[in-house]
Structure formats: C-alpha cells, structure tokens
Amino acid sequence: xxxRASVALGTIVLPASAALFLAGPLALITVFGTEYRANASGxxxxxxxxxxxxxxxxxxxxxLRIARQTTTLVLxxxxxxxxxxxxxxxxxxxxxxxxxxxxLVGHAMTACLGVVAAVIHRRIAGPVTRPxxxxx
Numbered sequence: 001x002x003x004r005a006s007v008a009l010g011t012i013v014l015p016a017s018a019a020l021f022l023a024g025p026l027a028l029i030t031v032f033g034t035e036y037r038a039n040a041s042g043x044x045x046x047x048x049x050x051x052x053x054x055x056x057x058x059x060x061x062x063x064l065r066i067a068r069q070t071t072t073l074v075l076x077x078x079x080x081x082x083x084x085x086x087x088x089x090x091x092x093x094x095x096x097x098x099x100x101x102x103x104l105v106g107h108a109m110t111a112c113l114g115v116v117a118a119v120i121h122r123r124i125a126g127p128v129t130r131p132x133x134x135x136x
Contacts, residue, residue: 043099043100050103056115063118088102088103
C-alpha cells in the first residue's frame with residue numbers, strides 16, 4: 001500500500017506540483033486577469049509546494065489509523081490545526097502569501113512528525129507480515 005502511494009506521489013503529485021508552481025501564474029492571467037495574478041501568484045506558488053506534504057500527511061494518517069494509534073492521530077491533528085491557525089494569524093499581515101506559508105509550514109511539520117511517529121510505532125510493534133494482522 002505504501003509503495004503504491006509513494007509511486008503515485010512521485011509520478012502524479014510532484015510533477016503536478018511543479019507544473020502548478022511554474023505555470024500557475026500564467027494560468028491566473030488567462031482565467032482571472034492581471035490584477036488577480038498580482039495578488040495571488042505568490043500564494044499559488046507557495047501552495048503548490050505544499051502538495052507533497054499534504055500527500056505524505058495523508059499517507060501517515062492512513063498508516064496510523066490502520067495501526068490504531070488513536071492518541072498519536074489526535075495529537076497530530078491538534079498540532080496540525082493549532083500550528084496552521086497560529087501561524088496564519090501571525091502572518092496574515094503578509095497577505096495571501098503569508099496564509100499560504102502558514103499552510104506550508106503546518107503541513108511540512110506535521111508530515112515530518114507523523115513520519116517519525118509511524119516509524120517509531122513500526123519499530124516498537126514490528127512489521128506487519130499479513131494484512132489481517134494490521135487490524136488486530
């Protein structure tokens with residue numbers, strides 16, 4: 001499961017994120033006009049950098065759910081929500097780009113911490129050898 005998700009991350013999410021980073025501002029001109037582009041292109045570029053972290057966070061959450069690590073899940077979600085909220089409030093004066101940066105930092109930090117938590121759990125619990133063991 002993780003191998004397939006990692007392949008999807010590498011073959012779909014990363015190239016799409018790179019394309020959005022490079023071509024997103026041009027698309028904004030086409031669809032919304034130059035004024036909107038001037039205000040939103042920085043935020044769009046930052047948000048495009050967030051996509052891989054969102055995918056990693058989603059994979060980590062799935063792994064922790066399968067492992068029934070409810071406490072870790074709750075702590076990660078609380079950290080995720082509070083970090084993004086606090087940073088967004090502090091960086092709101094920077095405009096849309098500041099809010100997008102809060103989103104990026106929140107996702108990056110919780111994705112990294114989630115990976116660490118999943119690795120620690122796997123080392124403690126040992127590898128799952130059969131799919132039915134994942135539910136026990």
